[in-house]
Amino acid sequence: MNIMMLLEMAVAGYGDRVAFVDAEAQQSITYQGLFDAAQNAASDLRTSQASRFAILDVSNLAVPIGLFASSWAGMPYVPISYRLTDDEIDGLVERVRPAYLVTDEDHIEHFHTDSIVRWHSRNEFLTLARNGSANGAEPWSMDGDDTAALLFTSGTTGVPKAAVLRQKHLVSYILGSVDFMSADTSETALICVPPYHVAGIAAVLSSVYSGRRAVQLANFTPEAWIELARAEEVTTAFVVPTMLRRIVEALEHEHHAQMPHLQSLSYGGGKMPLPVIERAMALFPDTDFTNAYGLTETSSTITVLGPDAHRGAAASEDRAGRRRLASVGVPLPGIEIEIRDDEGRVLGPREHGEIYVRGEQVSGEYEGIGKLTDDEGWFPTRDGGFLDNEGYLFLEGRADDVIVRGGENMSPGEIEDVMMTHDAVSDVAIVGVPDEEWGEAVVGVVVLKHDATVESLQQWVRDRMRSSRVPEWLEFWDELPYNETGKLLRREVRARLTESTSGNG
């Protein structure tokens, strides 16, 4: 198996369709053009003596070309975050030597490391790929065990690990979740997640296999996203929760989003606050919403809460029905989910534990560490959660985020959910900080929409939850620290609040 086979099929099915459009550079490429460019670039990769293809850049045409070219050449594709510091980037490049590197014009001057055996600026790379004539290049390998991509996990809790995604994982994900040529010629996707996020790879592959035209947005701002969605008559898009919150806030003064073409809007990559999705559904009444939950290690999406479930939950009269909207849905075909306790015992419905997943698309492997799946192929996600009686999965934050107060385990997410329903709260993070009496104390940070007192917020929680959940104290910040793909940096919140405690004496 090889993702190149997916592109080859696309060429046979709809080679003259436009595949990708770089909105900023106003460049586009057809499926046939993409195939030819991948072939030319693969020839250059093969002569480079490199063993990895690294790309340090925003979303543009070099991204899909590089992804397919590296699979053609049998070289792992390694997208690197341009948001990192120079030292962090050097550290990652060092780990993928000898590397072939494509980067933007700003970064090209920076690299003088011997980890890189050949480098090109984005434009040089595009020129050699699009103007080359490497017809009849050696075919790609069909060995599904070849490494397709190395993705550095976001490292919100430590040194980034390099997740290994093999060809069979990516191909299985696409075959299991996308119908070939299911898009008609009017379908346009908007890709706004960065290339180094697993959702960025999934977006490229899904778009190719379904035959959509994908418009790339290099730098996300809510205004740019809204403008592009309208101008390009975008029909489908994926956003992370913080992006959706910012889009909703930017549209708030309008009563309707005015995007009549937007048929589907999916979201994932972090916890979606209930008020945000409810406001979004009100703003986009005719749009299908889908919640997709997945991890880098599982080749992206493993469960989905589809449009019908969204509408059903939103229309539901009772609290339990509306609660469904907070679910990440049911497993994709071919994916199995189990909830297990600390001793590894499988738990029943409504019992809280750690989420385990199994399926063809699940890698669970890190470079230099190995495969973390057990003998039967189950991967421990480190995400906490439970299944309801109908098999809908609910997330409760990272297992590492659980607060243990006086021997009682609690997930920050449940407290955050309650606080988000207070009309003065725009965003909130609850963490545990060291406490002499309780082991950990429940504290938090709130971003306010309008004035409110700490006491009123504490009372809000006290009226709705057990008293142990009431934050002992709260700080008001202008914004919470997120990484660029929407993951709350709890480590940073905890560090700053721990500093506050010691400062307070």
Place this chain on the structure above:
Amino acid sequence: MGSLTPGTRLKSAVCTTEIMVITAPPEDIEITCGGEPMSRGADADGPSVHRDHAEGSVIGKRYTNEDGSLEVLCVKAGEGSLWAGGAAMKIKDATKLPKTD
């Protein structure tokens, strides 16, 4: 034909059809297209498509045998129909999934 494993690519001997194996049974099973055995080898140069094996193959469709132990993906369309173990393979219904990315 040799043992089939996921990822094995096979070509028709009588038309343009090409398939990739997605799941394979442990035992040997013969896959034919247009009435002639498929192979890993070169392009079609065999006899023509047999009359009762001429319903064609459709690109992007997944085909399974009776008991579901064999599943293949058609990666290139052709005029011959796909059979396995002496029976016609059936197109597997695509599960309608919402767009997730």
